[in-house]
Amino acid sequence: MNLRNITKTIALSTILAGSLFASDVVKIGVQAPITGEYANEGQSIENFVKLIVDEKNAQGGLLGKKIEVVTCDDEAKAQKAAVCAKKLVNEGVLAVIGSYTSGATEAAQTTYYRSKVLQTSDGTSDSLITNKYWTFFRNSFPNSSQSDYTAEYMVKTKQYKNIVVLSDYSSYSEGLGDATEASIKAIGGNVIFRGKIKSGTQNFSAMLTKIKEMKPDVIYYSGYYTDGGLLRAQQKQLQIDADFVGGDSNDNPDFYKLAGNAAEGTVLINFPTPEILPYPEAKKYLSAYKTKFQMDPPSIWPVTNADGLRAIMEAVEKTNSLDTEKIAKYIRTMKDFPGITGPFNIREDGERIGAKFVVYKMKNDGTKDVISQ
Structure with a gap:
């Protein structure tokens, strides 16, 4: 970045910061896949x-200012995420919630940092805190904490002797797989x-046929539910006699739709799902969410x-202060x-600490049994 561009960025961030104080409105951005496969x-x-903002506005707003939500659809794509970041900065947002995927989150990080706009995301890729941007903090937990828990479960609890690890090529999935x-x-x-699969391929029979010859005890998949459900269904079709363990992003109702009857017996490792969160804030906000939107959130x-x-x-x-x-x-x-998801503590580098994980076993009726927590 040349000196002229740096000067422009500093000037813009100064103008935006000043406008936050002068305005009667505080803008909160949402950068998320509103359309596409993770919609x-x-x-x-x-x-x-919007639920949280409506509650706060009913209480008088933030420092007496009304809060306005500004949403940008990044479709979970890096290129669109970068466009969203510029759009939301130009809108004068104080902070941005999102995105859902690590790749889209990372593509927007630098723009928010240069503009002094706060960003918080559920993205679990360890690379999200590599730059130690003070503007960023994670509201979930990193891949490294989940990987240790998963290894303990598969090696020590289940005592699997032959393990297959699969991912897609996204920064989140590849990082968690590695x-x-x-x-x-x-x-x-x-x-x-x-092994690695190309997300969205639909047909994974070639990879699975190769795996079948290895006679694994378990197939672990670190990618998203959109591919995980299909992998599980096709594993069963090919009569591969192995357990299937999915990482946290397989925990979505659409996994059941894609896997069909093959969902039965699938194991998921994730943070506690919304319905079993024991905290008073969880009971309050999840009840309010269901009342307002006539559904439960699809995941944690x-x-x-x-x-x-x-x-x-x-x-x-x-x-x-703003x-x-x-x-x-x-x-x-x-x-x-x-x-809502438990005690919230953020390390100096923006990492959330104090991770707790749960092991679930899926059933064909769309429910899960907790088998370890």
Whole structure:
């Protein structure tokens, strides 16, 4: 970036910061896949943000200012995410909630950082905190914490001898797959194959036929539900006698639709799903969400994003400021902020700490049994 562009960016961020104080409105951005293959997640993130904002506006707003939600549909695509970032910055948002995928989140990070706009996301790729942007904090937990838990479950609890690890090529899925493979090997487990699929391919029979010849005890898939459900269905069609374990982004109602009867017995490793969250805030906000939208959120991710927004609002009120640097510093000093998804603590580098995971077994009726927590 040349000096002229840097000067323009600083000038723009200064103008936007000033306008935040002068305006009677505080704008909160939502960057999420409102359309496309992850639309049910993106729409629910937007819905939950609006629920939280409506509540706060009914209480008098944020520092006496009305909150307005500005949404940009990134379709979970990096190129569109970059466009969204510029659009939301130009709209003068204080903070952005999103995106759903790590790739789309990462594509927007630098723009928000240069413009001093806060960003919180459920993206779990460890690379999201590599740059240590003070504008960013994670409202979920990183791949590295999930991979260790997954390895312990597969190697020590289930004692699988022959493990296949699959991912797609996205930064989230590839990162989680690599981290899980490393965690398995670190505790003496045996990964007989580490493969990658192209997301959206629909037909995975060639890869699965190759895997069948290896006679695995388990197939672990670290990608999204849109491919995970099909992988599970095609595994059963090819009569591959192996358990199927899915990472957190397989935990979505559409997995059942795609897997059909093959969903039975699938194991998912994720944070606690919304319906079993034991916290008072969970009972309050999940009930309000269902009343307002006549449905439950499809997964835990819209809920963690709601906590990200709630943490920002808490920091604004405690600092009595719309200065994003002051807000970001306060967020990193929070101790057990009562989140919908549990105590909310953010490390200096923007990482959420205190991860808790649950192992679920799926049933054909669309429900899950908790088998370990």
